[in-house]
Amino acid sequence: MKNNILSISEYRNNPEFYFSKGLRLANKKNLSEAYRNLMKALELEPDNSEYKFNMACFLSELQRPREANRLFNDILTNFDPTMFDCFFGLGCNSFEVGNNEKAAEYFDKYLYFDAEGEFSYEISEMAFYLKLYSEVSHNNKFLKTSVTNLKKAQTYLKENNTEKAVGCLYKAIRANPFNVEARNQLTLALMEKQQFIRAEYINSTVNIIDSENIWGNCLNIYLLSRSKRNAAFRRALEILPYRPIENRDELLCAATVLMVFDKTEELVKLVETYAVEYSDRLVYSVLMLAYIITGKRSKALELSEMINVYTANCGSLADWVSYITDENNRGQIADNVVKEYANLFCVNQEPIKSRYDAGRYYDLLRDSGPDKIKLPKKYAPIIEGALRNREIMYSSLYKKEIISILIKAVQDLKQPVEPFNGSYDMYSAALEYSYCRLFHIDMEKGEIILKYKITSGLLNDALKVLNISF
Template identity: 25%
Template sequence: MKKQEAKWRNQSRKVVRLRMDAGFFFERAVRSLDKQNYPKALKYFRLAVEKEPDNPINHCNLAGILSEMGRFDESNEVLETVLNEIDPELHECYFYMANNAANMDDFELAEEYLVTYLEKDPDGEFAEEAEEMLQMLAYELGRPPRRPERVDRPEWFVKHDTARKHLEEGRFVLATQLLEELVEAYPDFLAARNNLALAYYYTGQFQRAVDTIHQVLETDRGNLHALCNLAVLYQHLGRESERDRLVGMLKKLVPTHVEHLYKLATTLGILGEHEAAYKAFHRLLLMESQPEPSLYHYLAAASMNTGRWRKAQKYWSIAAEMDPDSPVPRYYLGLLKKWRLDQRELPLISYHYQLPFHEQAKSSKDQTNPVPEQFRVNPLVRSSFYWALQHGDEETKQQILHLLSWMADEEVEQILRQFLLSPDHDDELKKTALMILYQIGAKGPYRVRMGGAEHVISAEQLAKQASEIQVWRQVLECCFGHMKGRYPEALLQDAQILWTAFLTQKQKELPTVRKVEGWAAALEYVIAKLHGQGRTQTEVAEKYGVSPSTVGRHARQMEQTCALSRHFKEISTRSTE
């Protein structure tokens, strides 16, 4: 008897308890929707509501399936329950109710709901669709559309919205300033803290980013945005065990709010968890009534990254049809044909709905500008520039400073002013940054920490130096004027790189420029020589109206100065490929 009892106990340990929470029933409901089994999906959504009656998203899912089944009155009853008893701030319920009313041909009630929605959330997720729907209803009712009364938004809301736009446009310093002010004034404003952590991350302040996220999690342990951001940070910092622990948590989550699911799906993609990302994006496709073309790109990228070739082709084809002006789907569809013939290991596809950086640079019309317009407004590119300015070697920092001089906006000015006051940077680099500030029109005086002390430099003091530097700019412009149309565009880019490297190496003792054409001719000669173009010093000298000896003298100085430069070696290597 004891043996049998022991055997039974041992077997009982293998029994797995079935998880029967709201997430379980939501998953079952989604699977039923996949199979277009609406009655079963309705049953599971009702069970999810019973398990978590205080969760408004469960009620919204229930209202959604009722609407899909044509039971519009019942759907609106559920949505009214959400607004009256659970979450009065879930304003999108008014938009859903308007759609239900319109489907019942009650256009005046639909109009009322839409006006209420726009008054309560003028910048809400469905604001644009609500405006369009008001126009349609006005046509049906035979009168001008009703306009919502605009309510002034609170100052903190406006400031946070501005900060978010700065983040999206890559203006991280400006975003940081606003978000720090918000967090200080409203310590419990967790959305501002999460965005502040992102701003710190984008500007290379990783420890401050981690500390800020932990402040969020101390208040809200399950804050999805904070958990996602922390996982990405841990991966960047190489803290693998902490990263893996968080990834394990994230993969178990089943968000029912569209915004949260987007955050989770994109984060899983960034973390390289492509199978989990694919499932999350697929779930989003089921939840979105009007999916954006970008969602189909995300699904295509996840499909490729998990070996689902046909799915990738399908989703990129849909994106191309929906967004014919975007080059992104067509670019990847073209690559898909090549990849099918290529047996080598395929690259991972980025989840960003944009062309890869090298393609953006290739398509830039202004090849003489080292920072194409697409890069200027790209937050990822800006972030990489700022990170390199903080953590790169001296030569890299010099290159980044010159690139920032081409971008020349308010954000760049703030970055340079901070750079001048940091004790972590070389004095020679700060001299370059000072001159760039002056050249981009930043108002003086300029505060700079050099030689262990803080100094104030006037604009007048920089004016003399600026006139000398202007001459060196004229050299490059003269060279471009003679080379353009006679050489491939890639050689003009190399001329820019080589000239910047030369000035960087000679910044302590820049030679006097007696004639711009002499140095411009030498620059063209060196570039042509590196690329095997076969130009003699005499040929180049005649074109610029200078003597061959001048070209030879300047060319030798340029080659000797740049011989050890990383950029000189890179140009030499490319020219022999």
């Protein structure tokens, strides 16, 4: 009997049970119970795209388009950019609230990505109507919007303005979920902001779009190493040298990973394979360094003859060749492999791109992040209020993230906040709004005000006090 009870308990804690039950209840028009069961499924498995999608559809049926669209966008951004039916939902909801411009954009995206999809006929008719009667014409301009935002982000990154860069990268991805370059840039930016779980979300979507993308696979290796998922890390690192290399940047990207993780034998084989195809002084220098590290000095000396062709116009390279081939320097080189590798770009007078910046990744792997600080107990009601009003599509890390946001805000305050019973809601509202702004979630102030039953003045006062930057 005891075993049966345990099995029932396990069954009842299976999200699929609640999901299936929710769908059955929805078909029977028992909407309140359907909603409760779908919510339970999402609570048990918050990152399940199928559950999210069906909940978004359900919310659309309940005439809650803003909440539904947040879920649709969340799926396309963080979980599965190939769920093109989300564009149909986004378009229909936008049309329902009278935003014909956005509706036309979403319908264009659906037809662009899934021209033969289930809803393509209906969408073609709706898109035609919008363009005929609403003077709306997109002609896939979302592709240009995505590229423009990516370029803006790259400019901000050069200026070390990561916050603005992240915002532009999210916009680039929202405009075109298949912008892999933007996704890779965002993954790295989130890693540097110590938001590793969110970086993993974005990185996993690159694998869905293009499983052979070299930078995406390299970023995945760094993330696996950082999270200490050793078995998966070893497999990914072992496979990397055998993935197809399409260009020089990809070769250097893969070479950087192998150098950072001290896989120099594999590095030698990789660069030897592509050295003829991508023959230049930097690639030869990488191979020469790998030869020295792996004890293949005779090969290094042989290669130095080829590199000497380039040294006439590059004195620093000539000095480096002399240094690297000097037996007396072998120990020093072996102790500073990543530093020597990073130095190659300077020696060859070539700027280091983010995808193969060895020092950058090495530091990321070593950085343990900020010291853990506890939030004083007097602020607990603020967190509790934000949790009570949590939106369906918020990350499974929501509690941890809002605590982190509040801790930082409290630390930066010139004068401590002394919350009292009547003020908790305004600070909870400010915290949730700040969370949405920081993580680029489309949440209007008006929605927050209604949810927390406060005035706009109180919300603005709380935001001013907390002074959270975004």
